[in-house]
Amino acid sequence: MHLDTQRDPDGGWYDRDIRLVDKEENVIEDFGKDPTLDELREAEHRHRKRINLWQQGLVCYECGNQINDRFAARPDGQILCWECAKSENSREQGGLIINTDPTKSVLSESKLHEKSLCDYVINVATGCRHGCKFCYVPSTPAIDNRDEMLAKHADVDDPQRDWGSYLLYRDDLPERVHEGLQETDFSDWKTTRRGRGVVMLSSGTDCYQDRRAAQITRGCVQELTEHGIPVRILTRSPNVTRDIDLFQKAGNKIAVGCSIPTFDTALVKAMEPNAPPPQARWEALDKLFQAGVPRFVSFSPTYPTMDRDDIREALSWFAAIDPTVVFHEPMNPRGANFQMCLEAAQEAGYVDMAEELFKIREEDKWVEYALDHIELVQDVAGQFENLTIHTWPDRKLLQETSGERYRELRKMKKEVSPETFESDPF
Known part of the structure; x- marks a missing residue:
């Protein structure tokens, strides 16, 4: 199970539909344009499979660059490339100050x-x-x-x-x-x-x-x-x-x-x-x-x-x-x-x-x-x-x-x- 990108031939770089497909390329779910991180992660939960989001045709909501490496999301779930995420200002949401953690370490x-x-x-x-x-x-x-x-x-x-x-x-x-x-x-x-x-x-x-x-x-x-x-x-x-x-x-x-x-x-x-x-x-x-x-x-x-x-x-x-x-x-x-x-x-x-x-x-x-x-x-x-x-x-x-x-x-x-x-x- 992986993401598949279909570009609109009459549109620009941003006009692309994101779909979830199986090994035989059968469409499991169609997310349309600009799916949020929440939508993609919940699809993982529904289908009980991991979806690796690197190099899958997703683009940054702010600058349009393809997500090939680190990324984050705005409070509304729109996906950002790492450069845009690092410059994002903190926002208040539900009484909390929300932002991206720049920590490099994983384990x-x-x-x-x-x-x-x-x-x-x-x-x-x-x-x-x-x-x-x-x-x-x-x-x-x-x-x-x-x-x-x-x-x-x-x-x-x-x-x-x-x-x-x-x-x-x-x-x-x-x-x-x-x-x-x-x-x-x-x-x-x-x-x-x-x-x-x-x-x-x-x-x-x-x-x-x-x-x-x-x-x-x-x-x-x-x-x-x-x-x-x-x-x-x-x-x-x-x-x-x-x-x-x-x-x-x-x-x-x-x-x-x-x-x-x-x-x-x-x-x-x-x-x-x-x-x-x-x-x-x-x-x-x-x-x-x-x-x-x-x-x-x-x-x-x-x-x-x-x-x-x-x-x-x-x-x-x-x-x-x-x-x-x-x-x-x-x-x-x-x-x-x-x-x-x-x-x-x-x-x-x-x-x-x-x-x-x-x-x-x-x-x-x-x-x-x-x-x-x-x-x-x-x-x-x-x-x-x-x-x-x-x-x-x-x-x-x-x-x-x-x-x-x-x-x-x-x-x-x-x-x-x-x-x-x-x-x-x-």
Whole structure:
């Protein structure tokens, strides 16, 4: 299945019809002139096939040059060549500043193998519409060292404070992943004991936060899994269920998970202002369960006001969708994001939460809370036959403990999550 271009003999360079044809050149779908990127990506979804958009006769909506290499799209979906895309001004759409991400890298090595998550990451965008107050991403080099780029392309003054207000898409990632994999020497593929050569989408944004991000994600996942590369998907969005067909085809090459730190909807609204409610995320996991897709839960961060009953309630919901693993971490008070959590709790009227967050700014109080929650989650999970908890204790916790507790934490830190990934190329 590929695109076919038919020029109008009585027209000019721009007068060309774009059609989708099969191997026998039979027309599957006629897009007419100037199909949008959304229309082309949704055709991929409908027909369950990848359509490589490079060198397919598509032309830039602005300058008319043929799309033979990198490209992007305007907010209305019109396709732009890379030169036009780089000069495009940011635009406001649905309360967000939208533009193109100029990032050159496609696949990045990651230290998340330390948490048994992956060895590589792919991020489909820079920024995230969810705007989670506790998000650590704006303090990482991927955001923190790009102030000039974010100011130029998204009018960002403070990447941390403005988190949730800007989103720069990487529309041509599927094509770039495809090209990169053709040249990959898999004998050099990084495969650590805990990372297992897995590629994670996404560590720095939600790869299903909207349809445009989901379209990019589908293309990347399809390319990776068809090359036998194991993939982990982490999201807060029910949009993830749109690709169940792709996940089923990938089999044990994929693990799909949702972040659900609590089922307190009002608290989630305060801390994750633009993210879908926790129940909707659980329902997405339930659909994955019913479809037989390997799934996991990210139970993090657990808030200091959560007691045994709160944790038992959450774990009982998780047990119902029979996850391979539940990843757990308590909250960490370092960074500007923690202050934003404290402010959000105060503004939402969560007095007890604000007080507890204020307390754990002191290191000894944080250590006490973090150790208590790690033990509590492990203990309560023991009441469910089908729950395995994977906790990655912060390095500081090991420094503050000794004896049997230290040995237990060190063992947790070295463990590999119980998932089984199938990988062909290595």
